[in-house]
Amino acid sequence: MDSAVAIAALNSGKSKNKVLAWYAREFKLLCLKYSVQICFAHIPTLQNLEADWISRGALGTRISDWTVTPLFMRTLNFSIGGAFHVDAFSDPAGVNSQAQQYCSFWSPASSFHFESHHIVWGFPPPALAHNTLTAALTWTCDQVYLLVPQAILQQHAQIRSCTVNKTLCSSQQHEGFLSV
Secondary structure, X not given: OOOHHHHHHHHHOOOOOHHHHHHHHHHHHHHHHOOOOOOOOOOOHHHXXXXXXXXXXXXXXXXXXXXXXXXHHHHHHHHHOOOOOEEEEEOOOOOOOOOOEEEEOOOOHHHOOOOOOOEEEEOXXXXXXXXXXXXXXXXXXXXXXXXOOHHHHXXXXXXXHOEEOOHHHOXXXXXXXXXX
């Protein structure tokens, strides 16, 4: 959980906020009723990015597909002057693919091979973002566009020679956009 206020309320069973206090008491009563003890702990945003992005509405309506909203993708395609050749992080069946060709997100990014003229789109799950950035630097395609949290971009030293395009990503929902 990434809310110190909620954690304190749930652990203590009380809060100055009346609504939160009611939920905290109800939760404590349920724990007492079933003889269960639960202790909540803080998980920083950078260690819990998937949940953070879900709570901000950054993902499409079907989280199991791990995709962006159609409006975001249309805007992005317009910005690059066409469509992407390959979606580097589709579901294994290609149902949520944002391009005609796709790679499954189950495959390691280091195993991806693209043709030199390809323009590749990728929205890796945050847990895979760092490894994807490392692998993308070795891909032989013409251009790579990755949507990753800015915090991960800032931690990645090899990205200094790449372009971070903030204009394509002015929405609060999408925190960082990398063009390699």
